[in-house]
Amino acid sequence: MKASELAKVLGGTLEGDDVELTACGGLEEARPGDLSFCKDPKHVKLVETTKASAVLLPPEWDKGAPCTVIRVADPNHACMAAAKMFAPPEPVRAPGVHATAIVDPSVKLGKDVHVGPFTVIEKGTFIGDGAVIEAQVFIGEGCTVGAKTHIYPQVTLREGTKVGADCIIHCGVRLGGDGYGFNNGRREDGSVYIEKIPQLGIVEIGDGVEIGSNTTIDRARIGRTYIGPMTKIDNLVQIGHNVKVKGYSGLIAQSGVAGSTEIGYGCLIWAQAGISGHIKIADGVQVGPQAGVPQSLDGSLKYVIGAPAMSMKDLAAITLAPKMIQKLKGEVKELKAQLAAK
């Protein structure tokens, strides 16, 4: 897209060459062909050194630029608008079942459902109106997928899984696997035994949930593993059997929640955090990155960090312990000297 065209669409004015633009990028990351943006004069150094071919600047900017300038009232907002124009067009997933998809005759498809190539949907499953099931998906027997839910390629739903409406399930998500359910121990003769516990329950996902690529959520032993409405789950997260996430929570990448634990409303579990089984996290609690939570959090701490999880202050005290010890060592040495001198 020509800079002049873009200026017109954004309601801005062009200064300099009418360059061809193909993408957006921050001032530092931008390359030739990119449009960047700056609002605040304190970033003037980044403007001076950017490799962008054009930059969106506010009317009052008087510090120049090494490239074409498009002046607009709100550069941040204009850049988001431009980004939408440069974005790969969202693929159209028109209603209809692809000729190669294998959909059992007993499956109930709502109105305007899209089913992509090589997808398998087994008997007794229900797919709601306007749902999009992309290519190479596997949906087992007796599942439910709510209206307008979008399932990306190569997702698997084991039998009995229920997914709500308006959900987004990204590539490689695994819902309803057996997880780790064994009785371990030693027999009287000292030999180890490991017996599989049947996993008789299901996974149930509420409305408006998003689940990131390659995340795994295990079916319940009995009853349901439950992910409440509007919960947002990132990539590579593990959620064990019979976990209950009440809703409106976030679980960031590579975090894990062990079996039968309950996560309250409005919690945020940061990346790589681990939460033990059979505990409760109170509403609104945040668990920091890489934190390890061995027992229930009643909400008296709003943010925990470290392993075992503690307050920021307590973790800082541990980190500072060597410094404190050095100081004490000095004082003890001084006392010794004083005592000897008496």
Added chain:
Amino acid sequence: MKASELAKVLGGTLEGDDVELTACGGLEEARPGDLSFCKDPKHVKLVETTKASAVLLPPEWDKGAPCTVIRVADPNHACMAAAKMFAPPEPVRAPGVHATAIVDPSVKLGKDVHVGPFTVIEKGTFIGDGAVIEAQVFIGEGCTVGAKTHIYPQVTLREGTKVGADCIIHCGVRLGGDGYGFNNGRREDGSVYIEKIPQLGIVEIGDGVEIGSNTTIDRARIGRTYIGPMTKIDNLVQIGHNVKVKGYSGLIAQSGVAGSTEIGYGCLIWAQAGISGHIKIADGVQVGPQAGVPQSLDGSLKYVIGAPAMSMKDLAAITLAPKMIQKLKGEVKELKAQLAAK
């Protein structure tokens, strides 16, 4: 299922309305339509507040319930029996190769093998009697899958992988990938080089092994990456090249074992733990959640935790250091005052 039917099947007696029941659940999690259970009078509060439509109670229970009651001798046992009735029926995977599966003519299929739709099995592979290979699986050249092993949808086995009998391989498992095998360094001129090391070995999985969703096990540089019999591996676990897990061990979700490490018999590696390469973990050792093991464990500690991994007692001492320091500070201050007073 009607409560009256269920009471009959479970050999119990019905008290209250003959409600319709569709699932099982713990007292706290249960919803209308659920059957719950309680054995111990100390949980009376949970019974009083449960939303279950019916609850299994022992004959001696005299504290009432807010819903239909089914009296049975052993409520826990009866609930498991009921859960089996409510569970989604296990899908039947009848013997036979689906018309869309692509099985090389040289593949040797045992008796009563099931091969699902869109599955690819390449040349020279052997599938044992009664094995179930579900939909959309990829099995490369020269693989072996043992009798009665069950491979769920969207698993990949790279060439030469051997899987034993009676194994369960869950969705999205990747066996035999190249993993991270590079020579890194700097040339004399300071430039970085990164060269791929050919991964010439295979993955070999023993009998009775279960592998959780999206777990990855890398092929050996030479020889075999070996997972011994009855080992149970959870979801999202990473096992590097030439690792040897002797057998009868458990590896919980998101744990990782680096290259050429040996895990003894009967070990338990808890969630998110990491074990360095080229070390040995003695038989029966447990590595706690999120622990980081930098060197071999000879079994003198049966349980390690923390990073670097240590005893529970040593980790507790670090966690308590700030408190100890505060106490010492007080004592030193007191000594100073006393000394000044002399």
Added chain:
Amino acid sequence: MKASELAKVLGGTLEGDDVELTACGGLEEARPGDLSFCKDPKHVKLVETTKASAVLLPPEWDKGAPCTVIRVADPNHACMAAAKMFAPPEPVRAPGVHATAIVDPSVKLGKDVHVGPFTVIEKGTFIGDGAVIEAQVFIGEGCTVGAKTHIYPQVTLREGTKVGADCIIHCGVRLGGDGYGFNNGRREDGSVYIEKIPQLGIVEIGDGVEIGSNTTIDRARIGRTYIGPMTKIDNLVQIGHNVKVKGYSGLIAQSGVAGSTEIGYGCLIWAQAGISGHIKIADGVQVGPQAGVPQSLDGSLKYVIGAPAMSMKDLAAITLAPKMIQKLKGEVKELKAQLAAK
């Protein structure tokens, strides 16, 4: 292969029975039927107890062996040569598009491209000369795959993804997912809101990059998530939106990099490490296993470890704190006694 044949090929001399050999293995791991090797007399104990059927030994070895011996000048080198002979033959991926693949008519395929069964390639995509796209792959609209790049089964590339030349993308890799992009907060009335931020950018992978099984790389909010040339990424790694990895770096298994962070040239991020968002890691820095990096690293430390990440020395000081405290306690006690005695 007979030991005598192998001796001939390797230019060695056979001593003992002409056994049948089928694989290579280290002295400890080897089983009957295996060839092992030893160069250094200090490992004599391992030779004495090996279960290998034959062992490669140097001419000067005078300590015997419990099995067939093949004497060669360089046993390590000879074993690698033998391993290549025992390795499963690399599957041939001949040029051509499998009859079951669904390739949009608008897709531009270079010369000698291989497209495997059940693979889907959507409109406007470009595949370079000699690229190998294996079975059951999904490549969305408007993607680019460079010459000689090898994509293993069950990989997904969302729309607009660009992959360079000479890359290797292992099974189950997810490129271009939306990742975790939400605005979270509380409204004035105290209720929680979670709004999806459109992810308008793409993923761009440079030349010579290798990406391990089940790794996930998110598309940019605007612009590109960029993985520079010759970067090597292990299994189950998570890379957030707008991350920039300059190039020639390694990211080991289960590590994670949060959004908008920049990783310099020649960095090594060890297993299970986590790097926060919006920071910079200087060229050549190594981040140790399980380390958690909350802020930028300017290169003054070449290696960091722990969480929050620090020098090895600082982490050691924390680990040693309890010992230091015990020592101080003893000294303070002694001082008290001395003072009381004065």
